[in-house]
Amino acid sequence: MIMSRIEAPRDEATGNLVDRLLGGLPTEAVLTDPDVTASYANDMASFCPAGAPAVVVLPRTVEQVQHVMRTATELRVPVVPQGARTGLSGAANATDGCIVLSLTRMDRILEINPVDRIAVVEPGVVNATLSRAVNEHGLYYPPDPSSWEMCTIGGNIGTASGGLCCVKYGVTAEYVLGLDVVLADGRLMSTGRRTAKGVAGYDLTRLFVGSEGSLGIVVRAILALRPRPPEQLVLAAEFASGAAACEAVCRIMEGGHVPSLLELMDRTTVKAVNDLAHMGLPETTEALLLAAFDTADPAADLAALGALCEAAGATQVVPADDAAESELLLQARRLSLTALEAVKGTTMIDDVCVPRSRLGEMLEGTERIAEKYQLTIGVVAHAGDGNTHPTVCFDAQDPDESRRARESFDEIMALGLELGGTITGEHGVGVLKKEWLAREIGPVGVEMQRAIKAAFDPLGLLNPGKLF
Amino acid sequence: MIMSRIEAPRDEATGNLVDRLLGGLPTEAVLTDPDVTASYANDMASFCPAGAPAVVVLPRTVEQVQHVMRTATELRVPVVPQGARTGLSGAANATDGCIVLSLTRMDRILEINPVDRIAVVEPGVVNATLSRAVNEHGLYYPPDPSSWEMCTIGGNIGTASGGLCCVKYGVTAEYVLGLDVVLADGRLMSTGRRTAKGVAGYDLTRLFVGSEGSLGIVVRAILALRPRPPEQLVLAAEFASGAAACEAVCRIMEGGHVPSLLELMDRTTVKAVNDLAHMGLPETTEALLLAAFDTADPAADLAALGALCEAAGATQVVPADDAAESELLLQARRLSLTALEAVKGTTMIDDVCVPRSRLGEMLEGTERIAEKYQLTIGVVAHAGDGNTHPTVCFDAQDPDESRRARESFDEIMALGLELGGTITGEHGVGVLKKEWLAREIGPVGVEMQRAIKAAFDPLGLLNPGKLF
Structure with missing residues (x-):
């Protein structure tokens, strides 16, 4: 991970920058206390370097944002835009001496x-x-x-x-x-x-x-x-292997079904969720599939889908009785990443999306990688999209485990590309995957992407060091 | 309509160009007979100037296309890519001395x-x-x-x-x-x-x-x-005014319905279709709405939609009994543009899309414009999208009527922009609307679009004179 380090401006320069910013922003919208600005340095990604912002601005109007950008351009100061910093790729991480432009107060x-x-x-x-x-x-x-x-x-x-x-x-x-x-x-x-x-x-x-x-x-x-669609009804299907669960996904999609949700949790994830929240999910299963319909007759649609799961080898198919039971199952799914984080304290969440016909190979390969690196890697997946989140659990205090975590994280992306997939289905590139972007889109693609970047941002001030 | 004219290359230059093209294309893929190449000069738009191609190429492989583009770049010859030339904005029109690059033989x-x-x-x-x-x-x-x-x-x-x-x-x-x-x-x-x-x-x-x-x-x-969805079932609703039909469209969409089709034909269009194909559509109506559902129970959904039409003032609501009757109604809709063309021999088809809440104003304004210019303007619309095709019918042999046609066509776009809409919902800009594009997206938008164009095509060889 190489990140372009921008030299921290001298205090005088920062003072000048702040004065200029205050020319178009109210005092309360310009934060300079280093303890405060440091708290804006990171999003939620691991292994992504972040610099120290010179200043954090919190505009409330379009005109104030324009003032910030004009000031940044005049003084050649990089700008890192931020939302809630829940991102998982370091795309919102500060660079040294930058203006952090937080848009959180423009919330109407x-x-x-x-x-x-x-x-x-x-x-x-x-x-x-x-x-x-x-x-x-x-x-x-x-x-x-x-x-x-x-x-x-x-x-x-x-x-x-x-x-x-x-x-x-x-x-x-x-x-x-x-x-x-x-x-x-x-x-x-x-x-x-x-x-x-x-x-x-x-x-x-x-x-x-x-x-x-x-x-x-x-x-x-x-x-x-x-x-607004009707409330969705959820079904849980247990499988004795990841391969069988993926086979069910393929049959469901090939069968022309349009579920409103089709999620997969592997055994590691199920166990982590039980450990965290005592939800009583079936730990004997190798893969749990959650499917839902928000149609006019979700029970009938779930019955058809359940039959396909059984045909693919599901050991148990349990439709929720009502919305409350459905919500409980979804809660288990939503807790997955938090639960996996609790396993070893830190996680790296991959975001590889493969053609859904290759989902089984992706799961199998991830298991192989976990064995190779002697790591716990839980897989949750938006299975219907082929979008997997293999989540590497590791102890950030252990340098060797951390190194293995990073290597396995990368190997999972390589596997995704091999299977005709993409390194990121929905989390973005940020700092974390920028070397991988080039591998995915190739040199001509990178060149054209850079040309577009140059057309919009000739001085390279907007979120430097991200994507490329 | 100003179109950048590119000077026709001398015969020697054309000869050289053709020789170079033949270096990577089979003879049958390179057409030079002027009578033949002239037949590739136009798409289906009116009022769009077209030049005389130097040559028409019909590659079958990616490598052949690459050869054409390399040749064009080396010799600085503009290239006009074409499909079936059914476009309605002159985007596929040739420029003098260009290579027409027809992709029709790459059809696998x-x-x-x-x-x-x-x-x-x-x-x-x-x-x-x-x-x-x-x-x-x-x-x-x-x-x-x-x-x-x-x-x-x-x-x-x-x-x-x-x-x-x-x-x-x-x-x-x-x-x-x-x-x-x-x-x-x-x-x-x-x-x-x-x-x-x-x-x-x-x-x-x-x-x-x-x-x-x-x-x-x-x-x-x-x-x-x-x-593949279930076969759709169609309903026809007649209205005593365009305003009432538009009110029905608003109620349908506000009511959360998701029809698979929601089309409007005004009286002029209905009459034109009857004249052409003797379909027996109700000519006493001012606006005919066609709606369809391809859901599990289309008849029930149509009944709910029909009730909304009646509440909005429909004078008659007729659901099709079956797929065959549905298909007949759709045929009438699909014949609309051909039928309107038969009215005066030539048409200009606008493609203004407005927020659907403004559809009534769009219809009313178009009627006003038709009166002002003393022209027949039939309106067919993808009403559910707010996408109208006011179709100006005129005699291309009559210079005054042609002038009025063009002016009314432009005034309809101005009206669309006034109503918060766009000059083109689905037909594109091409040659026909390029001055209007700037009006819609403004100078900063045009500048950034040009910057993107320059990044991909620094020599300006790809379809010159279109869009901007």
Whole structure:
């Protein structure tokens, strides 16, 4: 992991920077206490170096963001945009001497329109806040990353985040219709539209989704909504092998089913969840599949899906009786990463997505890697998408174990690429995987991506050292 | 309409160009007969100037496309990529002395995978051919432009085309997972993935969708498929005013319904269809709404939707009894543009998309414009998307009427922008609307779009004079 270190500015330079920032921001929006600014240095990724910010700014208006970017451009100071810092790839990590631009105070929902099925929001709105607000209008904002109670829409846009819903409803990218973006030089650009369709020029909106704050600062988003679906009903299916569970996934998808959720937890994960929360999940099983439907007749749909699970070798198929039981099963799934973290104190969470027909090979290969490195690696997966989160559990105080953790983490990405997959399904590249990005997209791809970066940010001030 | 004219190369230059092209292409793939090449000059748009191609090439392989682009770059000859030339904005029109690069012979379906729900295709595959092929595997490729029996997937990607399905299934962009692209200098770049999800780097795939051949040549596409839905059942609702029909559309969408189709035909269109095909549609109505569901119980869903239509003032609501009756109603809709063309011999088809809550104002305003210019303007609309196709009928032999047609066409776009809409929902910008693109996206947007163009095509050889 090489990270471009930017030399920390001298105090005088920082003083000048702060003075200039205060020319367009209220005092309470400019944080300079090193203890405070240090607390903004990291997101939630392991193994990602972070520098010391010169200053943290917390603007409330578009004009204030423009002022920050104009100041940064004039003084040639790098800017690291941040949401709630729940990211898992170091994409929000500070660099030495940077301005941390936290968008968390721009947290207004500006509009919810049930006829046009859109919401207009500021970037700092928390995902769960938006979800609940649109629910009240009979609407649904699908993207639901595990961190949905904390993470912001701006962060979700920056990393193009996914969640449990994607197997039916797709990822964040599919819900972003238009953006207001403050460019590196402080100019404001609008992309996209508030209409259901539109093809006027290049799709800059989608270019920004997943760009990890490296092309501009999203200050407003027009989001597409769906009608709120019926409550989903969940089924749990136990399998005596990961291979059998993956076979079931293939049969379900090949059979034309559209579950609203299709998740997999391996035995390591199930055990970790039981250890943490005493949920009484079946530990004798090698793989637990959770499936759900939010259709008009979910019980009937689950019955058909359950039959496919049995045909693929499920040892037990248990549909939930009601919404409450469904919610309990989902809680177990949502606790997975926290539970795996408790195993050894620290985790590295891979995010490899493979064609779902290769899911079985991915699971098998991950098991091999865990054995090779003598590590506990729990696998939770958005199985319906082929998106696996092999989670390496390790003791960060143990240098040798830490080294093995990092190596196994990388080997899992190599396996994903071998199987025709991608190094990241929904967590992004950040600092953690930037060497791997080049391996995935190749030299021509990298060159064209850099050319786009240069077109938007010729001085290289926006989130330097990320992605490439 | 100003179009950059490129001076026709001298015969010697053309001779040299053809010789160089023949160095990497079989003779039958290089057309030079002026009568033949002239037949490749235009797509289906009116009022779009077109030049005389120097040569038309019809490669069958990626390597041949690379050879064409390398030759073009060496000799600085512009290249105009083409599919079936069914486009409606002049985006495929030749420029003087250009190489027309027709992708129609690269028409193989390389893979259909029901577990991964993807198809891998060459750009020249006809939309209907792909649709039928995936149907046989129980799968569904939703994008269904009116020209689906002729248009190619490559053309669909170039214009990000839509269709009747979009109200439920979205546009082409949502079905393109990955691309192989030959760049202006002949290098091959792969974008995207064959997985359900992926966020490795900037979304170049989506950048190419809708780029009208101005950034590179798509030579292979990985497309997402859905399970084939049940056959849809259609309902027709008659309204005594366009406003009432639009009110029904708003109530339907606000009510959380997800029809698989929600189309509007105004009286002018209904009459034109009857005149052409004697379909016996109700001519006393001011607006006809067609709605469909492809759900498990379409009759029940149509009944609920029909009740909303009645509440909004429908004078008659007639659900189809079966698939055959449904198909008849859809045929009427699909004949609309042909029927309107028969009114005066020529049409200009607008493609303004407005927030669906503004659809009523759009219809009303279009009527006002028709009166002002003393023209027949029939409106068909993907009403559920707010995507209207006001179709100006005129006699191209009458210079005054032609002038009025063009002016009314532009005034309709101005109205769309006023209502918070876009100048193009699914047909693209091409030559026809390039001055309007700047009006819609503003100077900063244009500057950034040009910067992207320059990054991919520094010599400006790819489809010059389009978009900007």
